Amino acid sequence: MDDEQVAGTAGTPQTRVTVSEIHGVLFTVAGEENPDAEAELLITGLFAHHPPHHRFGGALGRLDAALSGALHGLGRDHLFAGRRGETLLLSAPPASIAARAVLLVGLGELGDWNAEAAAAVAASAMRETLLLGVASVRFAPWLQDGGLTPAATRGTAAAMLAGARRVLETRPRGAPPPALRLWIFAPGLEWRDVTIHELRGLPKA
Amino acid sequence: MPSDTGQSIRIAVVDDHPLLREGVQAVIDGQADMTLVGEAGTGIEAIALYRETRPDILLIDLQMPDLDGVSAIARIREEFPAARIIVLTTYSGDARALQALRAGASGYLLKSSLRRELLDAVRSVHSGGKHLNAEVASEIALHMEDQRLTPRERDVIELVAQGNSNKQIAARLSLSEDTIKGHMKAIFAKLGALDRTHAVMLAARRGIIEI
Structure with missing residues (x-):
């Protein structure tokens, strides 16, 4: 598990920390929140049933703004309900988003969030990632920006890593090797150290 | 793949x-x-x-x-x-x-x-x-806060797009000309249009009507 310096898109050095590797897929944690950070696919999560005039905060709010309010609009128009594991792929995002597509994953009800939900959400995200054949993913559920309290996010990172790993480990025999090489957890700057600590507590693959 | x-x-x-x-x-x-x-x-x-x-x-x-x-x-x-x-x-x-x-x-x-x-x-x-x-x-x-056109308002703007005057639209829909004027006013407000041509252009661009 090494710390490595990598270049952020704005030219600012960022520290990316490798926490696990399985079947050739490197799992890392990045502290940088910027939605235009480089990865082929950007994955974020949305909870179900936001109040009508709820506005997303932080990085999720900035992503919503970059998409001209699409995240908020899809929920309001009931085109994306945020049910746990539900997915919606937004293709050809504006040039301000470096990823070639943005995948929304439903996080379910805010009140139902727990380790089991976290694992299921990450598993959905990993399944879709493998299906799309992308090489790099920035997995940025931005749970607190979506409305979760800091206490409720505890244990989430480890459960998410376990959920994503399980999908890789249980691929059918004879399945072609995954195109995926890099899975970046982007929990948000203030939760970076917590997430790294949590993930480093796991046994190495 | x-x-x-x-x-x-x-x-x-x-x-x-x-x-x-x-x-x-x-x-x-x-x-x-x-x-x-x-x-x-x-x-x-x-x-x-x-x-x-x-x-x-x-x-x-x-x-x-x-x-x-x-x-x-x-x-x-x-x-x-x-x-x-x-x-x-x-x-x-x-x-x-x-x-x-x-x-x-x-x-x-x-x-x-x-x-x-x-x-x-x-x-x-x-x-x-x-x-x-x-x-x-x-x-x-972008348009989620907008009020949607009613089916009757869609009929009216479609007839406008076909080049009909308010009088002709009133005759086609068996309504009074004043009623059509009322519909047009509502259409302008909902689409944010400045005039009839602008309304037709906006309605077509948003896919409300086909031209």
Whole structure:
């Protein structure tokens, strides 16, 4: 598990920390929140049933703004309900988003969030990632920006890593090797150290 | 890209332009996990094709002879509620997209999309997800606070687009000219239009009417 310096898109050095590797897929944690950070696919999560005039905060709010309010609009128009594991792929995002597509994953009800939900959400995200054949993913559920309290996010990172790993480990025999090489957890700057600590507590693959 | 299961995604394509169908076929032919099982050129043919082939994914245009794409989607979904349908269209307007998605489409792609987007959409929707072009999603968001035109207001703006005066529209709809003026005022306010031409242009761009 090494710390490595990598270049952020704005030219600012960022520290990316490798926490696990399985079947050739490197799992890392990045502290940088910027939605235009480089990865082929950007994955974020949305909870179900936001109040009508709820506005997303932080990085999720900035992503919503970059998409001209699409995240908020899809929920309001009931085109994306945020049910746990539900997915919606937004293709050809504006040039301000470096990823070639943005995948929304439903996080379910805010009140139902727990380790089991976290694992299921990450598993959905990993399944879709493998299906799309992308090489790099920035997995940025931005749970607190979506409305979760800091206490409720505890244990989430480890459960998410376990959920994503399980999908890789249980691929059918004879399945072609995954195109995926890099899975970046982007929990948000203030939760970076917590997430790294949590993930480093796991046994190495 | 071969699938994990080794099973092929069976696809049918409906568009009144043979060149478009050939283009889609060329894209699909290069994919180990996809097979084209049929094609059609009209909305009515789309329904028959679906009954006959039961594809995993139906790719369908919106503007077609004899039955438009939204009506065809609604009828297919009524008969086959689990049908997975992706719209492939030139229209990026919010109104048209919302109609198609509410009729039961799971994906909405523009014909200007890259080959990769089409393949992503097919794989995502086949696995049970939804797919939207980001520009279309933004258009939907941009107008989500807008008041929608009523069916009568849509009739009126369609007749305006055909070059009719208020008097002629009143006669066509068996209403008074004052009532038509009232509808026009409401249409201007809802669309944010400055005059009749602007209203027609905005309604067409958003896919509220076809011209």
